[in-house]
Amino acid sequence: MAATRVRCHSNAPFTRLPHTHQRNSPTLPISPNRVDFSALKGPTRKFLLPPIGDGSSVTRRVLSTGCGKTVRAVLEEKKTDAIRETTTEVEEKKRFTCVMKFGGSSVASAERMREVADLILTFPEESPVIVLSAMGKTTNNLLLAGEKAVSCGVSNASEIKELSIIKELHLRTVKELDIDLSVVSSFLEELEQLLKGIAMMKELTLRTRDYLVSFGECLSTRIFAAYLNKIGVKACQYDAFDIGFITTDDFTNGDILEATYPAVAKRLYDDWVHDPAVPIVTGFLGKGWKTGAVTTLGRGGSDLTATTIGKALGLKEIQVWKDVDGVLTCDPTIYKRATPVPFLTFDEAAELAYFGAQVLHPQSMRPAREGGIPVRVKNSYNPKAPGTIITKTRDMTKSILTSIVLKRNVTMLDIASTRMLGQVGFLAKVFSIFEELEISVDVVATSEVSISLTLDPSKLWSRELIQQELDHVVEELEKIAVVNLAKGRAIISLIGNVQHSSLILERAFHVLWTKGINVQMISQGASKVNISLIVNDAEAEGCVEALHKSFFESGDLSELLIQPRFGNGSPVRTMQVEN
Ligand SMILES: Nc1ncnc2c1ncn2[C@@H]1O[C@H](COP(=O)(O)OP(=O)(O)O)[C@@H](O)[C@H]1O
Numbered sequence: 146m147a148a149t150r151v152r153c154h155s156n157a158p159f160t161r162l163p164h165t166h167q168r169n170s171p172t173l174p175i176s177p178n179r180v181d182f183s184a185l186k187g188p189t190r191k192f193l194l195p196p197i198g199d200g201s202s203v204t205r206r207v208l209s210t211g212c213g214k215t216v217r218a219v220l221e222e223k224k225t226d227a228i229r230e231t232t233t234e235v236e237e238k239k240r241f242t243c244v245m246k247f248g249g250s251s252v253a254s255a256e257r258m259r260e261v262a263d264l265i266l267t268f269p270e271e272s273p274v275i276v277l278s279a280m281g282k283t284t285n286n287l288l289l290a291g292e293k294a295v296s297c298g299v300s301n302a303s304e305i306k307e308l309s310i311i312k313e314l315h316l317r318t319v320k321e322l323d324i325d326l327s328v329v330s331s332f333l334e335e336l337e338q339l340l341k342g343i344a345m346m347k348e349l350t351l352r353t354r355d356y357l358v359s360f361g362e363c364l365s366t367r368i369f370a371a372y373l374n375k376i377g378v379k380a381c382q383y384d385a386f387d388i389g390f391i392t393t394d395d396f397t398n399g400d401i402l403e404a405t406y407p408a409v410a411k412r413l414y415d416d417w418v419h420d421p422a423v424p425i426v427t428g429f430l431g432k433g434w435k436t437g438a439v440t441t442l443g444r445g446g447s448d449l450t451a452t453t454i455g456k457a458l459g460l461k462e463i464q465v466w467k468d469v470d471g472v473l474t475c476d477p478t479i480y481k482r483a484t485p486v487p488f489l490t491f492d493e494a495a496e497l498a499y500f501g502a503q504v505l506h507p508q509s510m511r512p513a514r515e516g517g518i519p520v521r522v523k524n525s526y527n528p529k530a531p532g533t534i535i536t537k538t539r540d541m542t543k544s545i546l547t548s549i550v551l552k553r554n555v556t557m558l559d560i561a562s563t564r565m566l567g568q569v570g571f572l573a574k575v576f577s578i579f580e581e582l583e584i585s586v587d588v589v590a591t592s593e594v595s596i597s598l599t600l601d602p603s604k605l606w607s608r609e610l611i612q613q614e615l616d617h618v619v620e621e622l623e624k625i626a627v628v629n630l631a632k633g634r635a636i637i638s639l640i641g642n643v644q645h646s647s648l649i650l651e652r653a654f655h656v657l658w659t660k661g662i663n664v665q666m667i668s669q670g671a672s673k674v675n676i677s678l679i680v681n682d683a684e685a686e687g688c689v690e691a692l693h694k695s696f697f698e699s700g701d702l703s704e705l706l707i708q709p710r711f712g713n714g715s716p717v718r719t720m721q722v723e724n
Pocket residue numbers: 247248249250251278445466467468469471472473474475476477478501502503504505548
């Protein structure tokens with residue numbers, strides 16, 4: 146894939162050059178040569194992004210950037226050089242202040258790209274790195290196109306409906322933004338060739354799948370960089386896999402390696418020093434450290450790209466711009482009366498994401514936590530909404546429940562020992578089977594002779610694979626246990642202050658009992674922010690709605706904390722409710 150860099154030449158990123166097609170923006174007064182930001186300073190900026198802390202730890206964070214251990218010795222040397230160079234140069238070179246990530250819904254059309262450009266320009270005092278996802282539903286369409294290509298035959302590959310949708314969207318966007326067709330044309334041709342190749346081979350490996358979906362981010366970032374340059378804002382497009390995003394070779398689910406941080410910092414700072422321009426980086430993508438092939442970071446991985454850049458550059462803030470007013474009390478598509486959660490800790494956000502809230506990528510909080518960098522979740526469709534601020538700690542004194550998360554399509558296994566092994570040996574054997582088969586376990590509840598657990602559906606890509614893997618795991622487990630497999634379950638995770646677990650459980654069980662719902666398993670993790678309840682999938686949405694009403698719509702629960710009704714409030718460990 147050609148790694149084109151779209152550039153224009155001027156002095157500073159937010160200097161507008163004279164140009165012919167100037168769009169009128171209601172929020173952005175424009176003079177022929179420069180943007181007049183004066184009207185936007187002060188209160189407007191504060192209203193959009195109220196301050197977090199005083200940013201005084203920025204330098205300290207920069208100096209500690211990349212000091213974690215490298216995973217691979219071969220990268221160690223390069224990393225040390227890069228850190229040395231980066232840390233000495235940072236004080237003079239440091240120009241970037243924040244990273245702003247815009248998800249697919251934020252850049253779904255030409256109109257949205259214009260609005261995002263305007264939004265970025267309303268922060269003249271910021272010098273951001275921009276991370277973009279693929280436009281709208283492009284990643285889904287690429288995946289569908291790939292699956293169809295496997296069986297449609299070479300001569301039909303060009304006619305795949307999703308390919309036409311992708312072409313039409315990107316060509317229309319380029320036309321509407323009045324930028325050069327060449328920005329996308331070679332990529333669209335290459336994409337068609339790739340689909341023909343898949344049709345010819347009649348197979349779509351995970352590696353090819355990653356290469357295929359990478360076209361989405363490669364296209365969106367090129368269009369956006371070209372547009373910024375066209376309106377006179379100097380921008381430079383970067384493919385993450387070319388600027389140091391090094392991952393494991395786990396295609397479709399790559400893990401970012403430590404060497405990424407110094408490499409990315411060095412590349413972005415060096416380029417900035419030589420020729421300042423707003424970096425527009427592809428989200429979601431990396432490069433496998435052994436294969437050198439394009440990898441992806443798992444669905445929704447652009448959030449992780451953003452937090453990785455935030456940590457690499459020691460920025461004062463990471464912003465992820467979405468189509469919702471921040472992290473909400475539950476998924477608004479499940480229950481529309483969900484409301485924004487103003488503050489979250491990294492632990493809460495990570496747990497929420499891990500247990501299925503699509504709004505954040507499960508791994509994305511790690512770099513932010515390690516770098517101590519606040520993450521702000523904002524709505525690009527409603528920038529005035531305060532959004533959610535995620536930090537290391539927050540005042541939990543009045544906090545009971547923060548958010549309810551639903552993970553559907555979950556498989557539950559009850560594994561009861563045949564007493565061929567002692568208790569310790571039994572648990573160890575069960576988990577070694579999952580490790581060997583590389584199957585990820587979500588929720589666990591144990592008693593002396595039995596384990597109940599749920600399997601993570603997101604680790605398994607296709608239906609056939611699920612059945613195959615399940616059959617195999619059951620076969621292995623049956624050598625030492627009696628196994629009962631139950632599909633069609635859902636995990637309802639109650640994210641909150643588990644110091645008040647008795648209160649949370651009392652209310653939750655009351656709600657579910659009133660609805661006649663049988664909870665099949667309950668688990669409270671070590672994280673102290675999550676209680677998980679397993680129920681039948683078919684009943685799950687109704688449960689979320691009822692729980693939401695009870696916890697968030699029926700008065701201030703924190704008043705109940707004044708006189709605790711249950712002992713000393715120490716959290717329940719782990720228990721299992723027999724069905
Ligand atoms: N607790 C939650 N708070 C906010 N949004 C949620 C939550 N749970 C699920 N979502 C879903 O996440 C979506 C936003 O995430 P995502 O689609 O990944 O955004 P983007 O593509 O803009 O990065 C929302 O439209 C919403 O449907």
